[in-house]
Amino acid sequence: MKSDPTFWILARATGLAAFVLLTVSVLAGLVVKSRPFGTRLKPATATDLHRTLALLSLSAVLLHIGTLLVDDAANIGLGAVLVPGLSPYRPVATGLGVLAFELMVLVYASFSLRRRIGQKNWRRLHSTTFGLFALAAGHGLFAGSDTAAPWGLGLYLGAIGAVAAALAWRLLVPPARPQPRPRPAAASAPAPQPKEEPA
Amino acid sequence: MTYRIVIDGSLCSGFGTCAELAPDQFEVGPDGIALARVGESDDPAVLDAAAQCPMGAIAVFDEAGEQAA
Numbered sequence: 336m337k338s339d340p341t342f343w344i345l346a347r348a349t350g351l352a353a354f355v356l357l358t359v360s361v362l363a364g365l366v367v368k369s370r371p372f373g374t375r376l377k378p379a380t381a382t383d384l385h386r387t388l389a390l391l392s393l394s395a396v397l398l399h400i401g402t403l404l405v406d407d408a409a410n411i412g413l414g415a416v417l418v419p420g421l422s423p424y425r426p427v428a429t430g431l432g433v434l435a436f437e438l439m440v441l442v443y444a445s446f447s448l449r450r451r452i453g454q455k456n457w458r459r460l461h462s463t464t465f466g467l468f469a470l471a472a473g474h475g476l477f478a479g480s481d482t483a484a485p486w487g488l489g490l491y492l493g494a495i496g497a498v499a500a501a502l503a504w505r506l507l508v509p510p511a512r513p514q515p516r517p518r519p520a521a522a523s524a525p526a527p528q529p530k531e532e533p534a
Numbered sequence: 535m536t537y538r539i540v541i542d543g544s545l546c547s548g549f550g551t552c553a554e555l556a557p558d559q560f561e562v563g564p565d566g567i568a569l570a571r572v573g574e575s576d577d578p579a580v581l582d583a584a585a586q587c588p589m590g591a592i593a594v595f596d597e598a599g600e601q602a603a
Contacts, residue, residue, distance in 0.1 A: 367588055378590030379545050454554035510585075 342406035346399055347480050351490070353395035354475050357439075358494040360388035361468055362501050369505040386446075393443055396436055425478050432474035438467040468498060537580050537602060538595045539570040545591035552583035552592055559583065560592075568592070 363385040367378050400416050403409045415421040417437075419430030442464055449457035472495050481487035539559060548566035552559075556579035563569045568591070584592040584603035594603040 368585075378588060379547075382547075382588045450550055454551055 338408050340408075342402045343408060343480075346402040346406060346409065349395050349399040349402060350475065350479060351481065351487075353392050353399055354471055354494065355490070356388050356392035356395055357468060357471055358498060360385055360392055361464060361498050363388060364464070365498075365501040365505045368510055369501070369508060370510045371501075371504055371508070389443060393439055396439060400436065428474055428476075428478035431470045432478060435467050435470035435474055438463060438470065442467060465498075465502070535578075536574050536576045536597055537578075538574050539572070539580055539584075540593045540595065541568055541570055542591045542593070543567050545589045546587075547589050547591075549588050551586050551588060555586055556580050556583040 363381050366372065366376065367381045367385065370376070370378070403411045404413070404416065409424065411422055411424075415423075415429070416433060419433040420426045422429040422433075442461060445452065445457055445460050452460070472491055476482050476488075476491050479487065479491075482491065546567045548562055548568065550562050550568070552568050553562050556575075556577060559571055559575045559577060559580050560568055560583055561571055580592075580594050581603040584594045592603075593601055596602045
């Protein structure tokens with residue numbers, strides 16, 4: 336009897352999609368402050384992109400988990416997607432994926448709780464995204480069925496290289512000067528101004 | 535150095551970063567949009583608040599009218 340590979344293919348596709356979306360989300364988050372594109376990419380645009388891509392990545396992860404649960408060949412139960420190491424297939428590499436998923440949910444949810452937990456704690460928690468990314472990359476590299484293909488390996492290594500480069504840029508290169516705005520002190524014609532409180 | 539604070543209310547999404555970094559100068563209003571408590575301040579914390587705003591919605595100008603952050 337031939338096993339239907341549909342869910343296996345879907346699990347691979349959603350896993351790769353989640354990793355690509357996570358990578359681009361991390362890159363968008365890193366350029367909010369470092370502004371390597373100067374005035375061509377506004378911080379507001381990068382922030383919106385960052386949040387949207389993060390949600391899309393999390394959605395892809397949920398589909399990835401869902402397809403693995405219904406794929407009878409993968410033989411993975413609810414416990415194995417929540418507790419690292421319970422999967423019979425490459426328990427360490429799949430465990431990395433479980434940890435990455437749980438950290439992702441935590442980091443995503445913490446955005447809504449940032450007022451309650453405070454800005455500093457939120458930033459600390461948010462910086463664990465780099466660990467999350469490393470876990471996801473390790474999971475893909477060592478548990479992914481497509482790592483053996485040159486394009487698969489190239490995708491993982493390219494993503495890791497891009498995030499490392501963007502992180503180095505963020506840490507080492509001072510941000511470009513903010514985009515100039517109409518000076519509030521400009522005396523002549525009273526131009527329409529952004530909202531501000533009277534002095 | 536006295537800084538003049540300008541908030542672009544159309545960009546602000548109410549992250550609240552500014553109000554945490556410089557609580558004497560910024561607050562998040564009931565509509566979820568940041569407000570400057572004062573229009574001017576000599577506290578350098580306003581520079582940090584402007585630089586850390588995820589939406590780039592805060593501009594700080596120095597006495598010469600040059601954008602400082």
